[in-house]
Amino acid sequence: MLQPNKHRHWPWIMAFVGAYALLSLVIDNDYYQRVMTIVLVWAVMGLSWNLLSGYSGLVSFGHAAFFGLGGYFVVLSQIAWQWSPWLSIPVAALIGAAAGLAIGSITFRLRGHYFALAMLAYPLALLYVFEWLGYQEVTIPRVTDAPAAYMQFHDQMRVYVFIGLGILVLTMMLSRFIEEHRFGKSLLAIKQDETAAEASGINTRAWKLRAITLSGAIAGGIGGFYAVVQLVVTPPSAFGMLVSAQALTVAMFGGVGTVWGPVIGAVTLVPLSAWLDARFAQDLPGIQGVLYGVAIVGVVLLAPEGIFWRIKDHFKRRGIDPTPGGQGSTQLDAAQRLSTQQTYDDPIIMRVRDLSKAYGGLRAVDAVSFDVNRGEILGLIGPNGAGKTTLFNLLNGLTKPDEGSIVFNGTEIVGAEPNKICAQGLGRTFQVVKPFRRMSILENVIIGAYVRARDDAEARTMAELALDLVGLADDAQRIAGTISNEQLRLVELARALAGRPSLLLLDEIFAGLSHSEVDALMERVKRLSTLGITIVIIEHTMQAMVKLVDRFIVLDHGSVLTQGTPSEVTKNPEVISAYLGKKWAENA
Amino acid sequence: MDTAQHIENFLQFLTTGLLTGTIYGLMCVGLTTIFGIMRVINFAQGEFMMIGMYAAYYCFGLIGAHIYFGDYIAPFIAALAAAPIVYLLGISIHKLLVSRVTGVESNRLDSEGHYAQLILTLGISLILSNGGLVVFGSTPVSISTPLAWTAWPIGPLSGERILVFVNQKEAIAAVIAVAVVIAFSAFMSRTRIGRSLRAAADNSIAAIYMGIDVNKAHRIAFGLGVALTALGGGLLASGTAFQPFVGIEYVIVMYAGVVLGGLGSLWGAFFGGLTIGLIRAMSALFLPYQLENTAIFVCFLAILLLRPDGLFGKSSRQV
Incomplete structure (x- = not known):
C-alpha cells in the first residue's frame, strides 16, 4: 500500500x-x-x-x-x-x-x-x-x-x-x-x-x-x-544560534523526513554532549558546540540522509511495498472514468488575447492572440527561442504576463496561481521533465490527483486510472529516479492526467525519443483526444506533428506568424521562408 | 539639542559609518568572491573573520613590542599578516571538507546537494566558534593602539559650532581596505590566475575543457575570500573588543551587504558593505545602541524581501 x-x-x-x-x-x-x-x-x-x-x-x-x-x-x-x-x-x-x-x-x-x-x-x-x-x-x-x-x-x-x-x-x-x-x-x-x-x-x-x-x-x-x-x-x-543548530543537527544526524530521525539524533547526541560538558567544560568550555559541529560535518560528508536511513537501507532496500492496489480496472474503464467531465457549451475552451511578456528589452511573447477549440489537438510550433515555453508558462500561471487576457472555460485566469489554474482543469508537462525523483511512479501521479480527489484513497484510485491510461500500471512501484526518459515523460503525462484536466499543455514531449517511441506516444496522445481532452502541444519540428494535430499556430519571435490546418500552414510562403526553409519547400 | 548639535551628531555618525563601512565593504568582497566563483553560501565566513581578528591580535603581541613605533604601525601589519594565515586555513578546510560537496563534486549531488553545502558550512562555523572558545577563552580582547583614541578634528565649521572627529585608526584602516579592494579587483581582471578564476565561475564545465583545474580554482577562491574577510576582521580588531562568537553578528552584516550589492558582484559587495556600515552608524541617531544589530538584521530582511536582486546587481535570485 x-x-x-x-x-x-x-x-x-x-x-x-x-x-x-x-x-x-x-x-x-x-x-x-x-x-x-x-x-x-x-x-x-x-x-x-x-x-x-x-x-x-x-x-x-x-x-x-x-x-x-x-x-x-x-x-x-x-x-x-x-x-x-x-x-x-x-x-x-x-x-x-x-x-x-x-x-x-x-x-x-x-x-x-x-x-x-x-x-x-x-x-x-x-x-x-x-x-x-x-x-x-x-x-x-x-x-x-x-x-x-x-x-x-x-x-x-x-x-x-x-x-x-x-x-x-x-x-x-x-x-x-x-x-x-x-x-x-x-x-x-x-x-x-x-x-x-x-x-x-x-x-x-x-x-x-x-x-x-x-x-x-x-x-x-x-x-x-x-x-x-x-x-x-x-x-x-x-x-x-546553538538552539537552532541543535534542532537541525539532531534531525539531520538521526535522519531527515522521518519521525525516528530526530529521536535517534537526540538520544545519541544529547547524552554525549552532556557527558562531554560535565567532564571537560572546565578546561574546554565550547566542547558541546564543537560536538554538534562535528556531528553536522560528519553526517553531511558520510551519511547525508542520516543514521536512520543508513540503518534501514542496510537491512532492507528502501522503497514502498509493492502490493498492488485494489482496483482491477481495465484500460477501457480508465478511459471512461477519466472522460466523465463537466460539460460546457462554449466551443472555445480558451481565449488568449494580446498576451505579452518582456524580459528586459526582449519581447519573449508579443501581443499573442488565439483561440483553442474544445476537443482539438492544437500544435504550437516555432523555432527555438520563439517563445513557446514562455507562452505555456503564461498560460498555466508560472509567469505573470505584462498584459493581456486568458479566458479558460469562461474564467479569466491571468493573475491566478498555477495550482488554482490546475484546479480549474488545466494540466501541463514540462520540456525538461520534472518528476519527483525520490517518489515511486504511483506517488508521483498521486500528487497530480490531489487537486481533484477528496481523500487519499480516491487520489490513489485516480492515479491508478491515469497510469493505466498511459500504460505504466505495471511499473507503478518503481522509483522515478531510476526509469528511462520515455517513461519519465509518460509519468509526467499521467501526473497531469490524474488531475482530470479538460485542457492539457504538452511541452515537447517527443524530445529525445526514438522514432518508434514517438509513434507509440503519438497514439496515446490521440487516444486522450478521443476522450474529450483538448490538447495543446509544443514542438519545434513540424514533420512529426503534421500527422497528429488538427490545427497549427506558428510562433516566431514571440508573435503569431500564422495559424491554420496543417495543409494550410505548410503551404504558407511566410512559414516556409521564415521557419521551414527551402529544404522543406523542395520536399513538400 | 539645538540644530548645530544635530548636524554635528549627524556628520559624526556619517564619518564613522563611512570609515567602518569601508571595512565592511572589504569583508563583503571576500564573501562575494566565494559565492561568485564557487556558487557556495559560506555560512562560516564570520568565523574566518573571527580567526582573522585573533590572528591579528597574536601577531600584534608578537611584533608590537619589537619594532619602533610598534603601537602605531603594528596593528596594521598584524592585520595584513592575518590574511595569509587565514588563507592557509581556508584552503585546508576547503581541501578537507568543502571540496567534497562543492564544485565538481556537486554535479553528482541532486538538488539537495546545495543544502549539504549550506549545512556543512554551518557545522564548520560551529566548530570554529566553539573551538575558538576552547582555544582563545571567552574574555573579550582587543588590539590596543593609541591611534584608536586619537582623532583628527575637522572644523570648526559653521561659525565654530560644529566639530567632527576622524578617528585616526579607522581612517588608516579605511585607506588600507580601499587599497586592498582596488588591488584585488585589478588582480581579478588583469592577472592570469584572476582570469582563470573568473572563467571557472562563468562556466565550470567549459573551464574544465579549457584545461583549468576547477577544483584548484575553487580552492584559491575560497582561500582568497576568507583571507580578505579576515583582513577586514584584523583591521576591526584594534579598538573593538571581540570574543569567539563575534562571527555570527558579522555574518549577517556581510550577507546584508553582499545581497544589497547583488550576490557575486565585487564592487556591488563593496558598496553594499559600505551602505550597511552607514546604516549601522546612523541607526545610533534614533535607536538605543543595543538595537544596532537588530537594525541591521531588520534591514537585511527588508533587503532580502524587497530587493533580492540587489540595488546595483543583476538577477541572482536563482541560487
Whole structure:
C-alpha cells in the first residue's frame, strides 16, 4: 500500500516510550533524570524542525525564534500574571504558531539559500531585543505552597521525564499523521520540485504555511517546557544560534523526513554532549558546540540522509511495498472514468488575447492572440527561442504576463496561481521533465490527483486510472529516479492526467525519443483526444506533428506568424521562408 | 539639542559609518568572491573573520613590542599578516571538507546537494566558534593602539559650532581596505590566475575543457575570500573588543551587504558593505545602541524581501 509503515510504527513508538519510562523509574539520580528530560526536549525540537525543513526541504536556521518566544512567554507570564505553566505552555505553542505563520507569510517569498539566511535573522534580532528589554536572566519564581500546580517538580525530576514523554508522543503522532496523508506528500513534492508541485495543483504556499505554523507551535511549546525545567531563560539560551543548530543537527544526524530521525539524533547526541560538558567544560568550555559541529560535518560528508536511513537501507532496500492496489480496472474503464467531465457549451475552451511578456528589452511573447477549440489537438510550433515555453508558462500561471487576457472555460485566469489554474482543469508537462525523483511512479501521479480527489484513497484510485491510461500500471512501484526518459515523460503525462484536466499543455514531449517511441506516444496522445481532452502541444519540428494535430499556430519571435490546418500552414510562403526553409519547400 | 548639535551628531555618525563601512565593504568582497566563483553560501565566513581578528591580535603581541613605533604601525601589519594565515586555513578546510560537496563534486549531488553545502558550512562555523572558545577563552580582547583614541578634528565649521572627529585608526584602516579592494579587483581582471578564476565561475564545465583545474580554482577562491574577510576582521580588531562568537553578528552584516550589492558582484559587495556600515552608524541617531544589530538584521530582511536582486546587481535570485 501507499503507506506501508502505517501500522508498524505504533508498536515501535510504544516500545520506545515504555522502555524510556522504565529506565527513568529504575534510575535514581536527579542529574540523569535531567539529562533524560533534555534529550526529550531536543527530540521534540528536532521533530519541529523536521516537520518544516525535513519534509518540505526549506532549511530553517531560525527555529530558536519560536523556541525562545515560548520560553520567555512561560517565564514572564508566571512573573506578571501568576500563570501556571500547565496553562502557559499550551499558550506558548499558540504564540509559536502565530510567529510561524507571521514569519512564514513574509519569508516564503524567498527560496533556497535566501530562505535559510533570512530565517537566521529572526532569532538573532529577537535576541538583541530581549537584551535591550532587560531580560538578561529571568528566573521562574518558586512556588512553595502548590508546586505541582505550577509544574515545579525539581525534587522529583522524574515527573519532567514523563511530561516530556507525553509531549514527544503527541509530536510523533502528529508527525506520523502528516507523513501518511496528503499534507506530508505535498511537502515532499515541494521538496523535490516546487514548480512541478505547483503546476500539478499543489497549493505550495498554503502547505508551507501550515507546516511552519505547526512547526512553530511545537517549538514554542517545547521552548516553554524547557524554561520550566531549567528554571531560567537568558537571551542566548532562548534565541542563540546553538538552539537552532541543535534542532537541525539532531534531525539531520538521526535522519531527515522521518519521525525516528530526530529521536535517534537526540538520544545519541544529547547524552554525549552532556557527558562531554560535565567532564571537560572546565578546561574546554565550547566542547558541546564543537560536538554538534562535528556531528553536522560528519553526517553531511558520510551519511547525508542520516543514521536512520543508513540503518534501514542496510537491512532492507528502501522503497514502498509493492502490493498492488485494489482496483482491477481495465484500460477501457480508465478511459471512461477519466472522460466523465463537466460539460460546457462554449466551443472555445480558451481565449488568449494580446498576451505579452518582456524580459528586459526582449519581447519573449508579443501581443499573442488565439483561440483553442474544445476537443482539438492544437500544435504550437516555432523555432527555438520563439517563445513557446514562455507562452505555456503564461498560460498555466508560472509567469505573470505584462498584459493581456486568458479566458479558460469562461474564467479569466491571468493573475491566478498555477495550482488554482490546475484546479480549474488545466494540466501541463514540462520540456525538461520534472518528476519527483525520490517518489515511486504511483506517488508521483498521486500528487497530480490531489487537486481533484477528496481523500487519499480516491487520489490513489485516480492515479491508478491515469497510469493505466498511459500504460505504466505495471511499473507503478518503481522509483522515478531510476526509469528511462520515455517513461519519465509518460509519468509526467499521467501526473497531469490524474488531475482530470479538460485542457492539457504538452511541452515537447517527443524530445529525445526514438522514432518508434514517438509513434507509440503519438497514439496515446490521440487516444486522450478521443476522450474529450483538448490538447495543446509544443514542438519545434513540424514533420512529426503534421500527422497528429488538427490545427497549427506558428510562433516566431514571440508573435503569431500564422495559424491554420496543417495543409494550410505548410503551404504558407511566410512559414516556409521564415521557419521551414527551402529544404522543406523542395520536399513538400 | 539645538540644530548645530544635530548636524554635528549627524556628520559624526556619517564619518564613522563611512570609515567602518569601508571595512565592511572589504569583508563583503571576500564573501562575494566565494559565492561568485564557487556558487557556495559560506555560512562560516564570520568565523574566518573571527580567526582573522585573533590572528591579528597574536601577531600584534608578537611584533608590537619589537619594532619602533610598534603601537602605531603594528596593528596594521598584524592585520595584513592575518590574511595569509587565514588563507592557509581556508584552503585546508576547503581541501578537507568543502571540496567534497562543492564544485565538481556537486554535479553528482541532486538538488539537495546545495543544502549539504549550506549545512556543512554551518557545522564548520560551529566548530570554529566553539573551538575558538576552547582555544582563545571567552574574555573579550582587543588590539590596543593609541591611534584608536586619537582623532583628527575637522572644523570648526559653521561659525565654530560644529566639530567632527576622524578617528585616526579607522581612517588608516579605511585607506588600507580601499587599497586592498582596488588591488584585488585589478588582480581579478588583469592577472592570469584572476582570469582563470573568473572563467571557472562563468562556466565550470567549459573551464574544465579549457584545461583549468576547477577544483584548484575553487580552492584559491575560497582561500582568497576568507583571507580578505579576515583582513577586514584584523583591521576591526584594534579598538573593538571581540570574543569567539563575534562571527555570527558579522555574518549577517556581510550577507546584508553582499545581497544589497547583488550576490557575486565585487564592487556591488563593496558598496553594499559600505551602505550597511552607514546604516549601522546612523541607526545610533534614533535607536538605543543595543538595537544596532537588530537594525541591521531588520534591514537585511527588508533587503532580502524587497530587493533580492540587489540595488546595483543583476538577477541572482536563482541560487
